[in-house]
Amino acid sequence: MNRIIAISHKRVTVLFLIVNFVMMITLSGCSKTEKVDVSHTQETVSISDSNDTEVFLDSDSSDVEEDSEGTTAQVNENETEVTHANSESSDTKAEETPEPSSELTPEPTEAQEPGRFEVHFLDVGQGDAILVICNDHAMLVDGGKSKESDKIYSYLRNHDIKHLDYIVATHPDADHIGGLAGALNYATVDVALSPVTDNETETFQNFKKYLTKQNIEITVPEAGETFVLGDADVQVIGPKTITNEDNNNSIVLRVIHGNNSFLLTGDAEEEEEQSILRSGADLKSTVLKVAHHGSAYSTGRQWLNAVSPQIAVISCGSENEYGHPTEQVLNHLKEMDISVLRTDMHGDIIFQEVEGELRYGVSFDTNEDVYTPGIIPISEEQPEQTSRVSPESDNSESTNEQTYILNTNTKKFHYPDCKSVKQMKDKNKQEYFGTRDNVIAMGYAPCGNCNP
Numbered sequence: 526m527n528r529i530i531a532i533s534h535k536r537v538t539v540l541f542l543i544v545n546f547v548m549m550i551t552l553s554g555c556s557k558t559e560k561v562d563v564s565h566t567q568e569t570v571s572i573s574d575s576n577d578t579e580v581f582l583d584s585d586s587s588d589v590e591e592d593s594e595g596t597t598a599q600v601n602e603n604e605t606e607v608t609h610a611n612s613e614s615s616d617t618k619a620e621e622t623p624e625p626s627s628e629l630t631p632e633p634t635e636a637q638e639p640g641r642f643e644v645h646f647l648d649v650g651q652g653d654a655i656l657v658i659c660n661d662h663a664m665l666v667d668g669g670k671s672k673e674s675d676k677i678y679s680y681l682r683n684h685d686i687k688h689l690d691y692i693v694a695t696h697p698d699a700d701h702i703g704g705l706a707g708a709l710n711y712a713t714v715d716v717a718l719s720p721v722t723d724n725e726t727e728t729f730q731n732f733k734k735y736l737t738k739q740n741i742e743i744t745v746p747e748a749g750e751t752f753v754l755g756d757a758d759v760q761v762i763g764p765k766t767i768t769n770e771d772n773n774n775s776i777v778l779r780v781i782h783g784n785n786s787f788l789l790t791g792d793a794e795e796e797e798e799q800s801i802l803r804s805g806a807d808l809k810s811t812v813l814k815v816a817h818h819g820s821a822y823s824t825g826r827q828w829l830n831a832v833s834p835q836i837a838v839i840s841c842g843s844e845n846e847y848g849h850p851t852e853q854v855l856n857h858l859k860e861m862d863i864s865v866l867r868t869d870m871h872g873d874i875i876f877q878e879v880e881g882e883l884r885y886g887v888s889f890d891t892n893e894d895v896y897t898p899g900i901i902p903i904s905e906e907q908p909e910q911t912s913r914v915s916p917e918s919d920n921s922e923s924t925n926e927q928t929y930i931l932n933t934n935t936k937k938f939h940y941p942d943c944k945s946v947k948q949m950k951d952k953n954k955q956e957y958f959g960t961r962d963n964v965i966a967m968g969y970a971p972c973g974n975c976n977p
Protein backbone atom coordinates (compact mmCIF):
# COMPACT_ATOMS: atom_id res chain seq x y z
CA MET A 526 0.00 0.00 0.00
CA ASN A 527 1.41 3.27 -0.97
CA ARG A 528 1.54 5.91 1.61
CA ILE A 529 1.29 9.39 0.44
CA ILE A 530 2.10 11.97 2.91
CA ALA A 531 2.11 15.66 2.65
CA ILE A 532 5.46 16.36 4.05
CA SER A 533 5.65 20.02 3.96
CA HIS A 534 4.62 23.27 2.73
CA LYS A 535 4.74 26.73 3.93
CA ARG A 536 2.85 29.37 2.24
CA VAL A 537 5.68 31.67 1.42
CA THR A 538 8.66 29.50 1.68
CA VAL A 539 9.49 27.88 -1.55
CA LEU A 540 11.26 25.10 0.13
CA PHE A 541 11.45 22.90 -2.81
CA LEU A 542 12.95 25.19 -5.33
CA ILE A 543 16.24 24.32 -3.89
CA VAL A 544 15.36 20.96 -2.62
CA ASN A 545 17.62 19.21 -0.30
CA PHE A 546 16.25 15.77 -0.53
CA VAL A 547 18.77 14.35 1.77
CA MET A 548 17.26 16.48 4.43
CA MET A 549 13.85 15.31 3.44
CA ILE A 550 14.77 11.74 3.73
CA THR A 551 15.65 12.24 7.33
CA LEU A 552 12.37 13.91 7.95
CA SER A 553 8.85 13.13 8.82
CA GLY A 554 9.73 10.51 11.15
CA CYS A 555 7.71 7.69 9.80
CA SER A 556 5.82 7.28 13.01
CA LYS A 557 2.74 7.05 10.91
CA THR A 558 0.77 3.93 10.90
CA GLU A 559 0.62 1.47 8.13
CA LYS A 560 -2.10 3.03 6.18
CA VAL A 561 -2.55 6.58 5.18
CA ASP A 562 -6.08 7.11 4.28
CA VAL A 563 -6.13 9.18 1.18
CA SER A 564 -9.81 8.88 0.80
CA HIS A 565 -11.81 11.71 2.08
CA THR A 566 -15.00 12.37 3.66
CA GLN A 567 -17.39 14.40 1.75
CA GLU A 568 -15.88 17.59 2.97
CA THR A 569 -12.81 18.60 1.16
CA VAL A 570 -9.67 18.85 3.16
CA SER A 571 -7.83 21.97 2.42
CA ILE A 572 -4.26 21.30 1.50
CA SER A 573 -3.34 24.10 3.75
CA ASP A 574 -4.49 22.11 6.70
CA SER A 575 -1.52 19.97 6.30
CA ASN A 576 0.43 22.99 7.41
CA ASP A 577 -0.34 21.63 10.75
CA THR A 578 1.95 18.80 10.06
CA GLU A 579 4.56 20.77 8.39
CA VAL A 580 8.07 19.63 8.59
CA PHE A 581 10.75 22.18 8.57
CA LEU A 582 13.50 21.54 6.19
CA ASP A 583 16.14 23.22 8.17
CA SER A 584 18.50 23.18 5.32
CA ASP A 585 21.26 25.65 5.50
CA SER A 586 21.14 26.24 1.83
CA SER A 587 21.24 29.95 1.36
CA ASP A 588 18.58 29.80 -1.27
CA VAL A 589 15.99 28.16 0.83
CA GLU A 590 14.63 31.32 2.25
CA GLU A 591 13.19 32.53 -0.99
CA ASP A 592 9.59 33.48 -0.91
CA SER A 593 7.22 33.70 -3.77
CA GLU A 594 8.56 37.06 -4.68
CA GLY A 595 12.00 35.69 -4.56
CA THR A 596 11.00 33.07 -7.01
CA THR A 597 10.04 35.68 -9.50
CA ALA A 598 13.23 37.50 -8.90
CA GLN A 599 15.16 34.39 -9.38
CA VAL A 600 13.51 33.65 -12.66
CA ASN A 601 14.24 37.11 -13.86
CA GLU A 602 17.75 36.78 -12.76
CA ASN A 603 18.01 33.61 -14.69
CA GLU A 604 16.68 35.25 -17.74
CA THR A 605 19.98 36.96 -18.02
CA GLU A 606 21.73 33.78 -17.30
CA VAL A 607 20.07 32.08 -20.18
CA THR A 608 21.36 34.84 -22.34
CA HIS A 609 24.75 34.45 -20.82
CA ALA A 610 24.67 30.81 -21.53
CA ASN A 611 24.65 31.64 -25.17
CA SER A 612 27.54 33.99 -25.06
CA GLU A 613 29.74 33.07 -22.18
CA SER A 614 30.19 29.68 -20.80
CA SER A 615 32.18 30.48 -17.75
CA ASP A 616 29.38 29.61 -15.43
CA THR A 617 27.91 26.70 -17.22
CA LYS A 618 30.06 24.59 -19.34
CA ALA A 619 27.14 22.41 -20.28
CA GLU A 620 26.00 24.15 -23.34
CA GLU A 621 28.69 24.27 -25.93
CA THR A 622 30.56 21.33 -24.64
CA PRO A 623 28.10 18.54 -24.26
CA GLU A 624 29.24 15.99 -21.80
CA PRO A 625 29.37 12.34 -22.59
CA SER A 626 25.85 11.18 -22.44
CA SER A 627 26.43 8.39 -20.06
CA GLU A 628 27.87 10.59 -17.37
CA LEU A 629 26.02 12.60 -14.89
CA THR A 630 27.96 15.04 -12.88
CA PRO A 631 28.04 13.67 -9.39
CA GLU A 632 26.22 15.76 -6.91
CA PRO A 633 28.82 16.76 -4.42
CA THR A 634 26.56 17.53 -1.52
CA GLU A 635 24.04 14.79 -1.86
CA ALA A 636 24.66 11.15 -1.54
CA GLN A 637 23.15 9.25 -4.41
CA GLU A 638 20.38 7.29 -2.88
CA PRO A 639 20.26 4.07 -4.78
CA GLY A 640 16.50 4.16 -4.99
CA ARG A 641 16.09 7.85 -5.60
CA PHE A 642 12.83 8.44 -7.39
CA GLU A 643 11.20 11.82 -7.76
CA VAL A 644 8.61 13.37 -9.99
CA HIS A 645 8.40 17.14 -10.10
CA PHE A 646 5.39 18.85 -11.58
CA LEU A 647 6.67 22.32 -12.25
CA ASP A 648 4.48 25.34 -12.02
CA VAL A 649 4.79 26.80 -15.49
CA GLY A 650 1.50 28.64 -15.54
CA GLN A 651 -0.83 27.39 -18.22
CA GLY A 652 1.21 24.51 -19.55
CA ASP A 653 2.98 21.33 -18.51
CA ALA A 654 6.50 20.58 -17.37
CA ILE A 655 7.35 17.40 -15.51
CA LEU A 656 10.77 16.32 -14.37
CA VAL A 657 11.30 12.68 -13.50
CA ILE A 658 14.45 11.74 -11.63
CA CYS A 659 15.43 8.18 -10.98
CA ASN A 660 18.78 7.33 -9.45
CA ASP A 661 21.08 9.64 -11.35
CA HIS A 662 18.96 9.69 -14.48
CA ALA A 663 16.48 12.32 -15.49
CA MET A 664 13.71 12.83 -18.00
CA LEU A 665 11.91 16.05 -18.77
CA VAL A 666 8.38 15.75 -20.11
CA ASP A 667 7.33 19.07 -21.62
CA GLY A 668 8.60 22.47 -20.59
CA GLY A 669 5.72 24.94 -20.59
CA LYS A 670 5.58 27.94 -22.87
CA SER A 671 8.64 29.61 -24.33
CA LYS A 672 8.61 32.21 -21.60
CA GLU A 673 9.11 29.40 -19.09
CA SER A 674 12.48 28.57 -20.60
CA ASP A 675 14.13 30.57 -17.86
CA LYS A 676 12.38 28.63 -15.17
CA ILE A 677 13.22 25.31 -16.77
CA TYR A 678 16.82 26.37 -17.20
CA SER A 679 17.21 27.47 -13.61
CA TYR A 680 15.30 24.53 -12.23
CA LEU A 681 17.65 22.09 -13.89
CA ARG A 682 20.61 24.13 -12.80
CA ASN A 683 19.39 24.33 -9.22
CA HIS A 684 18.96 20.58 -9.18
CA ASP A 685 22.27 20.07 -10.86
CA ILE A 686 20.74 18.16 -13.73
CA LYS A 687 23.12 18.73 -16.58
CA HIS A 688 22.03 15.73 -18.50
CA LEU A 689 18.65 14.38 -19.50
CA ASP A 690 18.37 10.82 -20.69
CA TYR A 691 15.09 11.77 -22.31
CA ILE A 692 13.43 14.98 -23.28
CA VAL A 693 9.82 14.49 -24.26
CA ALA A 694 7.64 16.80 -26.30
CA THR A 695 4.28 15.19 -25.64
CA HIS A 696 2.85 17.07 -28.61
CA PRO A 697 3.81 20.18 -30.54
CA ASP A 698 1.63 22.70 -28.71
CA ALA A 699 3.46 25.78 -27.50
CA ASP A 700 2.36 25.40 -23.88
CA HIS A 701 4.24 22.12 -23.76
CA ILE A 702 7.35 22.47 -25.83
CA GLY A 703 8.19 26.18 -25.75
CA GLY A 704 10.18 25.95 -22.54
CA LEU A 705 12.12 22.89 -23.66
CA ALA A 706 14.53 25.36 -25.22
CA GLY A 707 15.56 26.32 -21.70
CA ALA A 708 16.34 22.70 -20.92
CA LEU A 709 18.31 22.23 -24.10
CA ASN A 710 20.30 25.33 -23.27
CA TYR A 711 21.39 23.87 -19.99
CA ALA A 712 21.39 20.12 -20.26
CA THR A 713 22.66 17.64 -22.75
CA VAL A 714 20.16 15.13 -23.99
CA ASP A 715 20.36 11.54 -25.15
CA VAL A 716 16.96 10.98 -26.67
CA ALA A 717 14.24 13.38 -27.77
CA LEU A 718 10.76 11.93 -28.04
CA SER A 719 7.94 13.53 -29.95
CA PRO A 720 4.88 12.06 -31.66
CA VAL A 721 5.87 13.82 -34.88
CA THR A 722 9.23 14.66 -36.38
CA ASP A 723 8.10 17.99 -37.72
CA ASN A 724 5.56 20.71 -37.28
CA GLU A 725 5.43 24.07 -38.95
CA THR A 726 5.06 26.11 -35.77
CA GLU A 727 7.87 28.40 -34.79
CA THR A 728 7.98 26.78 -31.36
CA PHE A 729 8.56 23.38 -32.83
CA GLN A 730 11.18 24.68 -35.22
CA ASN A 731 12.90 26.27 -32.27
CA PHE A 732 12.81 22.99 -30.37
CA LYS A 733 14.35 21.26 -33.37
CA LYS A 734 16.98 23.93 -33.68
CA TYR A 735 18.23 23.30 -30.16
CA LEU A 736 18.12 19.55 -30.69
CA THR A 737 20.16 19.95 -33.86
CA LYS A 738 22.76 21.88 -31.89
CA GLN A 739 23.22 18.72 -29.87
CA ASN A 740 23.04 16.49 -32.92
CA ILE A 741 19.86 14.91 -31.66
CA GLU A 742 17.17 13.71 -33.99
CA ILE A 743 13.62 13.26 -32.88
CA THR A 744 12.57 9.74 -32.05
CA VAL A 745 8.91 8.86 -32.47
CA PRO A 746 8.06 6.30 -29.82
CA GLU A 747 5.50 3.60 -30.37
CA ALA A 748 2.79 2.66 -27.98
CA GLY A 749 3.78 -0.56 -26.27
CA GLU A 750 7.47 0.29 -26.08
CA THR A 751 9.18 0.44 -22.75
CA PHE A 752 12.39 2.13 -21.78
CA VAL A 753 14.21 2.51 -18.54
CA LEU A 754 15.17 5.53 -16.55
CA GLY A 755 17.52 4.37 -13.86
CA ASP A 756 15.65 1.56 -12.23
CA ALA A 757 12.27 2.97 -13.22
CA ASP A 758 10.40 1.60 -16.19
CA VAL A 759 8.71 3.95 -18.58
CA GLN A 760 5.94 2.53 -20.73
CA VAL A 761 4.76 4.31 -23.83
CA ILE A 762 0.99 4.05 -23.55
CA GLY A 763 -0.02 6.38 -26.35
CA PRO A 764 -0.66 7.64 -28.90
CA LYS A 765 -2.06 4.55 -30.52
CA THR A 766 -2.53 6.39 -33.77
CA ILE A 767 -1.63 9.76 -35.16
CA THR A 768 -4.62 11.95 -35.87
CA ASN A 769 -4.83 15.41 -37.31
CA GLU A 770 -5.49 16.81 -33.87
CA ASP A 771 -2.31 17.54 -31.94
CA ASN A 772 -3.74 16.97 -28.49
CA ASN A 773 -4.82 13.47 -29.38
CA ASN A 774 -1.32 12.66 -30.54
CA SER A 775 0.03 13.29 -27.07
CA ILE A 776 2.69 10.90 -25.90
CA VAL A 777 1.25 9.21 -22.84
CA LEU A 778 3.80 7.68 -20.50
CA ARG A 779 3.45 5.48 -17.49
CA VAL A 780 6.43 5.72 -15.19
CA ILE A 781 6.74 2.84 -12.78
CA HIS A 782 9.06 2.56 -9.84
CA GLY A 783 8.39 -0.17 -7.33
CA ASN A 784 4.82 0.13 -6.19
CA ASN A 785 4.48 3.69 -7.37
CA SER A 786 3.47 4.82 -10.80
CA PHE A 787 2.70 8.02 -12.61
CA LEU A 788 0.57 8.40 -15.70
CA LEU A 789 1.64 11.41 -17.75
CA THR A 790 -0.94 12.26 -20.33
CA GLY A 791 -0.01 15.46 -22.12
CA ASP A 792 -3.14 16.96 -23.60
CA ALA A 793 -4.80 13.69 -24.58
CA GLU A 794 -8.50 14.14 -25.08
CA GLU A 795 -11.33 11.69 -25.10
CA GLU A 796 -10.46 10.31 -28.52
CA GLU A 797 -7.00 9.27 -27.38
CA GLU A 798 -8.24 8.15 -23.99
CA GLN A 799 -10.72 5.89 -25.72
CA SER A 800 -8.17 4.42 -28.09
CA ILE A 801 -5.87 3.72 -25.17
CA LEU A 802 -8.68 2.16 -23.18
CA ARG A 803 -9.51 -0.05 -26.15
CA SER A 804 -5.92 -1.17 -26.31
CA GLY A 805 -6.33 -2.76 -22.92
CA ALA A 806 -3.12 -1.23 -21.58
CA ASP A 807 -2.70 -1.33 -17.84
CA LEU A 808 -3.26 2.25 -16.77
CA LYS A 809 -3.48 1.86 -13.05
CA SER A 810 -1.30 4.52 -11.49
CA THR A 811 -0.71 6.07 -8.13
CA VAL A 812 -0.63 9.56 -9.54
CA LEU A 813 -2.41 10.79 -12.63
CA LYS A 814 -1.33 13.92 -14.43
CA VAL A 815 -4.77 15.05 -15.50
CA ALA A 816 -4.81 15.46 -19.24
CA HIS A 817 -5.15 18.78 -20.99
CA HIS A 818 -5.00 20.93 -17.87
CA GLY A 819 -8.34 19.58 -16.69
CA SER A 820 -10.31 20.45 -19.79
CA ALA A 821 -13.77 19.00 -20.22
CA TYR A 822 -12.66 16.99 -23.24
CA SER A 823 -10.50 14.68 -21.19
CA THR A 824 -10.58 12.65 -18.00
CA GLY A 825 -13.86 10.85 -18.35
CA ARG A 826 -15.11 8.51 -15.66
CA GLN A 827 -14.09 5.46 -17.63
CA TRP A 828 -10.56 6.77 -17.86
CA LEU A 829 -10.44 7.57 -14.19
CA ASN A 830 -11.75 4.15 -13.33
CA ALA A 831 -9.01 2.53 -15.35
CA VAL A 832 -6.27 4.67 -13.87
CA SER A 833 -7.81 4.83 -10.40
CA PRO A 834 -5.18 7.17 -9.05
CA GLN A 835 -4.82 8.22 -5.46
CA ILE A 836 -3.76 11.67 -6.47
CA ALA A 837 -4.48 13.71 -9.54
CA VAL A 838 -2.19 16.55 -10.50
CA ILE A 839 -3.55 19.35 -12.61
CA SER A 840 -1.07 21.62 -14.33
CA CYS A 841 -2.71 24.91 -15.19
CA GLY A 842 -2.30 28.64 -14.87
CA SER A 843 -4.25 30.55 -12.29
CA GLU A 844 -7.26 32.24 -13.81
CA ASN A 845 -6.33 30.95 -17.20
CA GLU A 846 -8.43 32.05 -20.12
CA TYR A 847 -9.61 28.51 -20.85
CA GLY A 848 -11.33 27.98 -17.56
CA HIS A 849 -9.11 25.02 -16.77
CA PRO A 850 -9.64 22.93 -14.85
CA THR A 851 -13.32 22.51 -15.54
CA GLU A 852 -15.93 21.82 -12.92
CA GLN A 853 -16.77 18.67 -14.78
CA VAL A 854 -13.35 17.16 -14.32
CA LEU A 855 -13.07 18.38 -10.75
CA ASN A 856 -16.42 16.79 -10.04
CA HIS A 857 -15.33 13.49 -11.53
CA LEU A 858 -12.28 13.54 -9.32
CA LYS A 859 -14.26 14.46 -6.28
CA GLU A 860 -16.88 11.80 -6.90
CA MET A 861 -14.14 9.24 -6.94
CA ASP A 862 -12.41 10.61 -3.85
CA ILE A 863 -9.27 11.37 -5.77
CA SER A 864 -7.16 13.99 -4.10
CA VAL A 865 -6.06 16.82 -6.29
CA LEU A 866 -2.97 18.96 -6.39
CA ARG A 867 -2.84 21.91 -8.75
CA THR A 868 0.12 23.89 -9.93
CA ASP A 869 -2.00 27.04 -9.93
CA MET A 870 -2.71 26.54 -6.24
CA HIS A 871 0.38 24.75 -5.02
CA GLY A 872 3.17 25.83 -7.30
CA ASP A 873 5.77 23.19 -7.91
CA ILE A 874 4.51 19.82 -6.74
CA ILE A 875 7.22 17.35 -5.91
CA PHE A 876 6.72 13.68 -5.26
CA GLN A 877 9.48 11.71 -3.73
CA GLU A 878 9.70 8.08 -2.89
CA VAL A 879 11.06 7.44 0.56
CA GLU A 880 11.56 3.84 1.53
CA GLY A 881 9.05 2.81 -1.06
CA GLU A 882 6.46 5.32 -0.03
CA LEU A 883 5.42 8.33 -1.99
CA ARG A 884 5.45 11.67 -0.30
CA TYR A 885 4.88 15.04 -1.74
CA GLY A 886 5.67 18.61 -1.06
CA VAL A 887 4.36 21.76 -2.62
CA SER A 888 6.01 25.13 -2.89
CA PHE A 889 3.06 27.15 -1.71
CA ASP A 890 -0.59 26.94 -1.04
CA THR A 891 -2.99 29.58 -2.09
CA ASN A 892 -5.42 28.07 0.25
CA GLU A 893 -8.67 28.03 1.36
CA ASP A 894 -11.21 27.48 -1.17
CA VAL A 895 -8.99 24.95 -2.61
CA TYR A 896 -11.79 23.10 -4.14
CA THR A 897 -9.83 19.98 -3.89
CA PRO A 898 -8.87 17.81 -1.01
CA GLY A 899 -5.38 17.47 0.23
CA ILE A 900 -3.78 14.53 1.83
CA ILE A 901 -2.75 14.58 5.38
CA PRO A 902 -1.25 11.85 7.41
CA ILE A 903 -3.85 10.03 9.39
CA SER A 904 -3.03 7.94 12.36
CA GLU A 905 -4.86 4.76 13.00
CA GLU A 906 -6.34 5.87 16.25
CA GLN A 907 -7.99 8.84 14.70
CA PRO A 908 -11.65 8.41 14.09
CA GLU A 909 -12.80 8.95 10.58
CA GLN A 910 -13.78 12.52 10.22
CA THR A 911 -17.32 12.88 9.21
CA SER A 912 -18.57 15.89 7.48
CA ARG A 913 -20.93 17.97 9.39
CA VAL A 914 -22.70 21.17 9.32
CA SER A 915 -21.21 23.71 11.56
CA PRO A 916 -23.49 24.35 14.48
CA GLU A 917 -22.57 27.98 14.21
CA SER A 918 -23.19 28.22 10.55
CA ASP A 919 -26.45 30.06 10.82
CA ASN A 920 -27.42 33.37 12.22
CA SER A 921 -26.76 32.23 15.75
CA GLU A 922 -23.08 32.49 14.99
CA SER A 923 -22.25 35.47 17.03
CA THR A 924 -23.67 34.19 20.27
CA ASN A 925 -22.38 30.62 20.45
CA GLU A 926 -19.23 30.26 22.39
CA GLN A 927 -17.17 27.15 22.29
CA THR A 928 -13.67 25.83 22.30
CA TYR A 929 -11.63 26.10 19.13
CA ILE A 930 -8.08 25.10 18.48
CA LEU A 931 -6.02 27.74 16.77
CA ASN A 932 -2.94 27.11 14.72
CA THR A 933 -0.92 30.21 15.38
CA ASN A 934 1.35 29.41 12.50
CA THR A 935 -1.13 28.75 9.72
CA LYS A 936 -3.77 31.03 11.17
CA LYS A 937 -6.40 28.35 10.80
CA PHE A 938 -8.89 27.38 13.45
CA HIS A 939 -10.39 23.97 14.05
CA TYR A 940 -12.81 22.01 16.13
CA PRO A 941 -10.89 20.29 18.90
CA ASP A 942 -11.53 16.89 17.37
CA CYS A 943 -10.38 17.78 13.88
CA LYS A 944 -7.74 15.38 12.72
CA SER A 945 -5.55 18.28 11.78
CA VAL A 946 -5.32 19.23 15.42
CA LYS A 947 -3.67 15.95 16.26
CA GLN A 948 -1.03 16.63 13.66
CA MET A 949 -0.36 20.12 14.89
CA LYS A 950 2.90 21.01 16.49
CA ASP A 951 2.47 21.93 20.12
CA LYS A 952 4.19 25.24 19.72
CA ASN A 953 1.61 26.28 17.13
CA LYS A 954 -1.39 25.02 19.04
CA GLN A 955 -3.55 27.33 21.09
CA GLU A 956 -6.86 26.69 22.68
CA TYR A 957 -9.44 29.40 22.46
CA PHE A 958 -12.88 29.70 23.96
CA GLY A 959 -15.22 32.15 22.31
CA THR A 960 -17.42 32.74 19.33
CA ARG A 961 -16.61 31.90 15.76
CA ASP A 962 -16.91 35.54 14.85
CA ASN A 963 -14.29 36.42 17.41
CA VAL A 964 -11.86 33.88 16.06
CA ILE A 965 -12.31 35.22 12.58
CA ALA A 966 -11.92 38.75 13.85
CA MET A 967 -8.59 37.64 15.29
CA GLY A 968 -7.45 36.86 11.78
CA TYR A 969 -8.08 33.13 11.72
CA ALA A 970 -9.71 31.24 8.89
CA PRO A 971 -11.83 28.12 9.31
CA CYS A 972 -10.22 24.79 8.56
CA GLY A 973 -11.42 23.39 5.28
CA ASN A 974 -11.64 19.95 6.78
CA CYS A 975 -13.70 20.31 9.92
CA ASN A 976 -15.40 23.50 8.79
CA PRO A 977 -15.78 25.15 12.17
Ligand SMILES: [Zn+2]
Pocket residue numbers: 652653698700701792817818
Ligand atom coordinates in the same frame (compact mmCIF):
# COMPACT_ATOMS: atom_id res chain seq x y z
ZN1 LIG B 1 -1.60 22.03 -23.17
Ligand SMILES: [Zn+2]
Pocket residue numbers: 696698771772792
Ligand atom coordinates in the same frame (compact mmCIF):
# COMPACT_ATOMS: atom_id res chain seq x y z
ZN1 LIG C 1 -2.28 20.79 -26.49
